[in-house]
Amino acid sequence: MRLQGVRRFHLARDVEEALSLLSAYDGRGALLAGGVDLLRVPGREVEGLIDITRMGLAFVDGAGGRLRVGATTTLTEVLESPDTAHYAGGVLAEVLRAVAVPPLRNMATLGGAVVSAHPWADLPTALVALGAEARWVGDTEGRGSVEELYQGEFRGLFRKAVLTEIRFPPWEGAFAYEKVGRSATDIALLNACCGLGMDDGTIAWARVAVGARPERGERLPWAEEALVGQKAGPALWAEVGRLVESKVEVGDDRRAGGTWRRHTAGVLVARALARAAEKAAG
Ligand SMILES: Cc1cc2nc3c(=O)[nH]c(=O)nc-3n(C[C@H](O)[C@H](O)[C@H](O)COP(=O)(O)OP(=O)(O)OC[C@H]3O[C@@H](n4cnc5c(N)ncnc54)[C@H](O)[C@@H]3O)c2cc1C
Numbered sequence: 001m002r003l004q005g006v007r008r009f010h011l012a013r014d015v016e017e018a019l020s021l022l023s024a025y026d027g028r029g030a031l032l033a034g035g036v037d038l039l040r041v042p043g044r045e046v047e048g049l050i051d052i053t054r055m056g057l058a059f060v061d062g063a064g065g066r067l068r069v070g071a072t073t074t075l076t077e078v079l080e081s082p083d084t085a086h087y088a089g090g091v092l093a094e095v096l097r098a099v100a101v102p103p104l105r106n107m108a109t110l111g112g113a114v115v116s117a118h119p120w121a122d123l124p125t126a127l128v129a130l131g132a133e134a135r136w137v138g139d140t141e142g143r144g145s146v147e148e149l150y151q152g153e154f155r156g157l158f159r160k161a162v163l164t165e166i167r168f169p170p171w172e173g174a175f176a177y178e179k180v181g182r183s184a185t186d187i188a189l190l191n192a193c194c195g196l197g198m199d200d201g202t203i204a205w206a207r208v209a210v211g212a213r214p215e216r217g218e219r220l221p222w223a224e225e226a227l228v229g230q231k232a233g234p235a236l237w238a239e240v241g242r243l244v245e246s247k248v249e250v251g252d253d254r255r256a257g258g259t260w261r262r263h264t265a266g267v268l269v270a271r272a273l274a275r276a277a278e279k280a281a282g
Helices: 015-025 075-080 082-097 102-107 110-116 122-129 221-227 234-247 258-281
Strands: 008-011 029-032 048-051 067-070 133-137 141-145 162-168 174-181 188-199 202-211
Touching (some): 067 082, 067 110, 075 082, 075 110, 082 162, 082 174, 082 188, 110 162, 122 174, 202 234, 202 258
Parallel strands (some): 008 048, 029 048
Antiparallel strands (some): 133 162
């Protein structure tokens, strides 16, 4: 964003006011949450910044085994919530600890991470694996899985709508997250989030997502199918790791080559499956 263009700053009191301001700016206004992304990336001309962090959308609620998180909850608030620790084997805490550094997590919000959706980011891969649902208010109220949103024109949608909440469904089982970056605080060169439910040592359901390929995280349904109905154990993790290595779609970018990504995807999926199974059994 070219900040020189910003003329006004608004503190929206509720979603209705944020929407009415967005509409009044007719494309020249932007919703501001943590500002980590918005104030950094050069982009379209913006005249009005609409702060949405005082609208009561910062909360974490883990009632009933699912998790509801308000869009303006900071990543630190999500990470430190006891509800997050108990959800799906504590996977969200693993993911959030992998996001950059604490000062950034103190500012960045979960909603901002959903909307900015960098292909190399940690959260999109986990949100897709976990079957997270987004809820928003625009001309009308809307909801949809984050996985489906990422397959469409979600950026256009959130120029005219406020993301209000992200809901994570309950899972009878556990998830684990794996990431490789150049350092502990750097962005991912590749990441994977896997979940398993087990019934007497046999896999009842499986979720496998790989991200930063360098494309954004996507599920691998054929890897999930290869797991369901099989006996859990190291041989299976290794077999599915090899399957992922042979079939996953990866590419080159300036950070890593496709050959390395392909091999590493197999390794990360095998590792995440092993850890998810350990958690699910424990
Ligand atoms: C230096 C750096 C390192 C990073 N490292 C990592 C990392 O290691 N792992 C990782 O996963 N991510 C990483 N990120 C990405 C970071 O997590 C996201 O940029 C951040 O979560 C954005 O949140 P925010 O609240 O600051 O959004 P903002 O910057 O305020 O907004 C981002 C965009 O989303 C829109 N928006 C925000 N909230 C809403 C809403 N409720 N409804 C509709 N639109 C909305 C804004 O208008 C804007 O277009 C990094 C970012 C930076 C700058």
